[in-house]
Amino acid sequence: MATFARLADMFLLRKLGGAGLEYLYRMGVMGLFLLKAFFYVFIPPLKFIRVVKRVHFIGFQSMLVIVLTGGFTGMVLGFQGYNSLSKFGSEAFLGPMVGLSLIKEMGPVLTALVVAGMAGSAITAEIGIMRITEQVDAMELMGLNPYRYLVVPNLLAIMISLPLLTAIFDVIGIFGGFLIGVKLLGVGTGTYFGEMASYMAMKDIMEGVYKSLSFGIIIVWVCCFKGYYTGVFTGFGAEGVSRATIQAVVLCFVLILAWDYFMTSLLF
Amino acid sequence: MKKFDLELAVGLFMIAGIICLGYLTIKMGKMDVLGKKGYELNAVFSNTGGLKTGSPVVIAGVKVGRVKRIILDDYRALVAFNLPLDIKIQEDAIASVKTKGLIGEKFIEITPGGSEKIIDHGGRIRDTQPAVDMEHLISNYVFGKL
Numbered sequence: 001m002a003t004f005a006r007l008a009d010m011f012l013l014r015k016l017g018g019a020g021l022e023y024l025y026r027m028g029v030m031g032l033f034l035l036k037a038f039f040y041v042f043i044p045p046l047k048f049i050r051v052v053k054r055v056h057f058i059g060f061q062s063m064l065v066i067v068l069t070g071g072f073t074g075m076v077l078g079f080q081g082y083n084s085l086s087k088f089g090s091e092a093f094l095g096p097m098v099g100l101s102l103i104k105e106m107g108p109v110l111t112a113l114v115v116a117g118m119a120g121s122a123i124t125a126e127i128g129i130m131r132i133t134e135q136v137d138a139m140e141l142m143g144l145n146p147y148r149y150l151v152v153p154n155l156l157a158i159m160i161s162l163p164l165l166t167a168i169f170d171v172i173g174i175f176g177g178f179l180i181g182v183k184l185l186g187v188g189t190g191t192y193f194g195e196m197a198s199y200m201a202m203k204d205i206m207e208g209v210y211k212s213l214s215f216g217i218i219i220v221w222v223c224c225f226k227g228y229y230t231g232v233f234t235g236f237g238a239e240g241v242s243r244a245t246i247q248a249v250v251l252c253f254v255l256i257l258a259w260d261y262f263m264t265s266l267l268f
Numbered sequence: 269m270k271k272f273d274l275e276l277a278v279g280l281f282m283i284a285g286i287i288c289l290g291y292l293t294i295k296m297g298k299m300d301v302l303g304k305k306g307y308e309l310n311a312v313f314s315n316t317g318g319l320k321t322g323s324p325v326v327i328a329g330v331k332v333g334r335v336k337r338i339i340l341d342d343y344r345a346l347v348a349f350n351l352p353l354d355i356k357i358q359e360d361a362i363a364s365v366k367t368k369g370l371i372g373e374k375f376i377e378i379t380p381g382g383s384e385k386i387i388d389h390g391g392r393i394r395d396t397q398p399a400v401d402m403e404h405l406i407s408n409y410v411f412g413k414l
Contacts, residue, residue: 052275053274055278055282056278059285063281099296161285163289164286164288164289167285167288167292168288171292197296198373199373200296201320205292205293
């Protein structure tokens with residue numbers, strides 16, 4: 001009996017160790033993937049037209065959703081902010097509250113989440129299907145570098161479009177807050193914008209830009225990685241692609257929110 | 269036509285994004301893009317009470333400039349700020365650090381003087397009043413020293 005228990009223990013230990021090593025290995029592969037992607041950004045020739053297509057896909061096609069989410073986020077902030085601030089009789093600070101929370105937190109994070117859900121999952125599914133139908137292998141056989149065609153354009157396009165999308169989100173949100181705070185609840189127009197401008201510094205705006213840049217890199221990194229290694233880590237077939245897509249979106253969301261915490265504590 | 273559509277859409281997106289980014293940085297971040305012509309004046313305060321770079325400089329309640337930098341000079345704060353060329357500051361003008369409201373942000377108010385002499389670029393306003401220390405004032409009142 002004792003020997004059996006010991007055997008079971010050993011088995012469990014071995015399993016645990018194996019799983020640990022497996023995760024360590026995957027993390028290593030993921031890290032190398034990012035390094036390679038950045039390496040090929042600087043190696044010409046750059047597929048410029050592909051970058052433009054990806055900006056269209058990631059940026060332009062997300063714009064309507066960003067405008068809608070931004071507008072409603074700003075409007076909710078207007079209501080909630082007015083509600084909390086009027087308890088202290090300081091409705092005048094509605095502008096700074098809406099503006100600062102949009103620019104520093106809500107804008108970058110919500111934009112990144114929307115883009116991860118829309119463009120990120122599409123990127124994973126696309127590359128994943130190319131992988132399981134052996135198109136990536138065909139590319140390699142033809143002597144074309146898959147990173148150059150599949151990863152680098154996405155990386156560059158998201159680094160261009162995510163800060164711009166965030167800026168659109170922020171501005172629409174600020175005007176959404178303006179609509180509720182000023183037009184509906186009666187804070188003065190000058191109070192709203194004047195106080196907002198006086199409490200906001202270049203530092204806050206740059207914080208938002210840095211955040212959205214890093215979120216963009218996270219999205220492309222995770223989504224391209226999950227798609228690229230679909231066959232290897234999640235199994236071949238349609239199920240493998242669906243699993244890779246789920247994993248990519250979930251990992252994106254978790255990483256974005258966790259990284260947001262670290263960025264905030266770093267830039268605070 | 270298909271390709272044109274693609275580029276048009278991307279261009280539209282980029283323009284919209286850049287306009288929004290520009291709005292944020294110029295309007296909210298107070299970046300001077302065009303570099304408005306102006307000149308710089310200095311003032312030394314014994315206490316700035318939390319004045320920041322970018323804080324407004326006002327005359328008679330009208331905002332005319334911004335604080336450019338604050339450095340410590342001989343244990344006092346040397347504050348440099350920008351003013352437009354058409355606003356002349358007399359030699360006997362007074363610069364004081366004031367607070368907007370009771371707990372609002374700090375700004376510099378310049379009270380014009382009556383002198384004929386005008387301070388040039390890089391000059392110094394000699395007459396200054398430091399920020400009022402609200403706690404000090406309250407404690408004076410409470411302990412009856414006022």
